[in-house]
Amino acid sequence: xxxxxxxxxxxxxxxxxxxxxxxxxxxxxxxxxxxxxxxxxxxxxxxxxxxxxxxxxxxxxxxxxxxxxxxxxxxxxxxxxxxxxxxxxxxxxxxxxxxxxxxxxxxxxxxxxxxxxxxxxxxxxxxxxxxxxxxxxxxxxxxxxxxxxxxxxxxxxxxxxxxxxxxxxxxxxxxxxxxxxxxxxxxxxxxxxxxxxxxxxxxxxxxxxxxxxxxxxxxxxxxxxxxxxxxx
Amino acid sequence: xxxxxxxxxxxxxxxxxxxxxxxxxxxxxxxxxxxxxxxxxxxxxxxxxxxxxxxxxxxxxxxxxxxxxxxxxxxxxxxxxxxxxxxxxxxxxxxxxxxxxxxxxxxxxxxxxxxxxxxxxxxxxxxxxxxxxxxxxxxxxxxxxxxxxxxxxxxxxxxxxxxxxxxxxxxxxxxxxxxxxxxxxxxxxxxxxxxxxxxxxxxxxxxxxxxxxxxxxxxxxxxxxxxxxxxx
Numbered sequence: 430x431x432x433x434x435x436x437x438x439x440x441x442x443x444x445x446x447x448x449x450x451x452x453x454x455x456x457x458x459x460x461x462x463x464x465x466x467x468x469x470x471x472x473x474x475x476x477x478x479x480x481x482x483x484x485x486x487x488x489x490x491x492x493x494x495x496x497x498x499x500x501x502x503x504x505x506x507x508x509x510x511x512x513x514x515x516x517x518x519x520x521x522x523x524x525x526x527x528x529x530x531x532x533x534x535x536x537x538x539x540x541x542x543x544x545x546x547x548x549x550x551x552x553x554x555x556x557x558x559x560x561x562x563x564x565x566x567x568x569x570x571x572x573x574x575x576x577x578x579x580x581x582x583x584x585x586x587x588x589x590x591x592x593x594x595x596x597x598x599x600x601x602x603x604x605x606x607x608x609x610x611x612x613x614x615x616x617x618x619x620x621x622x623x624x625x626x627x628x629x630x631x632x633x634x635x636x637x638x639x640x641x642x643x644x645x646x647x648x649x650x651x652x653x654x655x656x657x658x659x660x661x
Numbered sequence: 662x663x664x665x666x667x668x669x670x671x672x673x674x675x676x677x678x679x680x681x682x683x684x685x686x687x688x689x690x691x692x693x694x695x696x697x698x699x700x701x702x703x704x705x706x707x708x709x710x711x712x713x714x715x716x717x718x719x720x721x722x723x724x725x726x727x728x729x730x731x732x733x734x735x736x737x738x739x740x741x742x743x744x745x746x747x748x749x750x751x752x753x754x755x756x757x758x759x760x761x762x763x764x765x766x767x768x769x770x771x772x773x774x775x776x777x778x779x780x781x782x783x784x785x786x787x788x789x790x791x792x793x794x795x796x797x798x799x800x801x802x803x804x805x806x807x808x809x810x811x812x813x814x815x816x817x818x819x820x821x822x823x824x825x826x827x828x829x830x831x832x833x834x835x836x837x838x839x840x841x842x843x844x845x846x847x848x849x850x851x852x853x854x855x856x857x858x859x860x861x862x863x864x865x866x867x868x869x870x871x872x873x874x875x876x877x878x879x880x881x882x883x884x885x886x887x888x889x890x891x892x893x
Contacts, residue, residue, distance in 0.1 A: 463720030471712050480703050480889050481713045488695030488885040495877040537789040543782035550775035557769040645727040653720040657712050
């Protein structure tokens with residue numbers, strides 16, 4: 430999911446936490462649900478469905494949580510590396526860096542003469558100059574230092590919460606054929622509510638987001654169901 | 662995974678395709694592997710492991726591929742909406758928009774007098790002014806129109822390719838206990854190679870990336886294995 434989805438001017442600006450919840454819960458509500466539906470089409474025991482479902486939730490939550498951790502830490506390291514490099518360049522080759530600023534402005538039809546006083550003002554303050562290059566040359570935002578750990582926990586927990594919902598009917602009913610319709614109903618409802626909330630928070634059309642989210646889950650589950658049935 | 666990981670100045674600039682391959686294959690190599698390992702600790706038949714693994718691959722590839730499709734299309738729509746809004750604002754309230762540009766520069770220690778000629782030059786060319794606001798006020802990049810479809814196919818295909826690797830030993834050996842060590846060996850090797858390539862392409866330290874990627878897969882698989890064994 431791209432961060433630019435959540436970057437609006439005066440709409441509700443969804444923070445990193447909401448983005449991580451969306452990442453974790455989108456997959457958490459979809460994949461264990463689809464897997465459980467698929468296996469209930471191939472096996473006669475809810476035990477297999479529950480065991481596979483919980484194993485998938487553990488694997489998915491860890492893989493996605495740690496993946497989020499490494500992605501956030503990678504972003505922070507990338508920012509720090511680029512920051513050092515820009516700092517070095519503005520000190521070592523200020524003329525070349527100043528020329529780069531002039532070229533950034535030229536791309537928007539601003540002549541070197543017109544941008545000269547702006548470029549000159551930047552050069553007066555090297556720290557702000559580096560910050561300017563980070564944002565306007567490289568398009569990088571300064572990352573939050575606590576983000577990597579929080580991101581891992583939020584994504585992992587959202588995956589677990591989303592993943593347990595479709596398994597609940599299998600835990601209550603011994604025959605997976607009987608649990609399947611309940612699992613489908615409960616999960617499609619959860620996907621609908623989640624898609625609606627996601628649409629509201631990200632500034633998209635909420636009803637359309639609700640339908641799309643439900644369709645993805647339904648399609649993934651239908652494919653897994655038919656595949657598992659075909660090869661059982 | 663954040664796009665900023667892949668935005669560097671003169672290093673190799675990994676494109677959207679590589680980013681999508683990383684997204685799909687990271688999860689594809691990890692989750693089906695961990696699920697298969699988990700189920701081989703709980704059941705005596707490779708058939709259950711293969712059925713669950715293939716159902717997971719189908720569900721995961723569709724969920725992630727369609728998720729990528731919607732994310733990319735959401736980005737494109739968000740860009741188009743914000744573009745229209747900026748276009749309207751620069752036409753309807755140009756003084757307020759010009760003031761916003763002055764404030765952007767002020768945040769970097771540039772006085773209104775110093776930025777005046779740059780702001781004035783922008784106002785001369787409304788189309789470039791809107792482009793400038795998109796990038797420098799909102800931090801948005803113009804999306805590629807074919808991205809949504811390509812993204813879905815690349816993520817989905819990468820998930821399938823990554824997911825089939827750990828299942829191959831189960832397809833060759835009837836007892837999952839015998840297939841498990843082969844699956845672990847083949848997949849850890851694949852994770853190592855994939856992590857190395859990912860590190861090379863994204864400008865991170867390749868060997869560290871290789872070890873991290875392998876550890877995530879191993880941890881997720883160990884957790885799924887222990888959980889499935891405990892509840893079988």
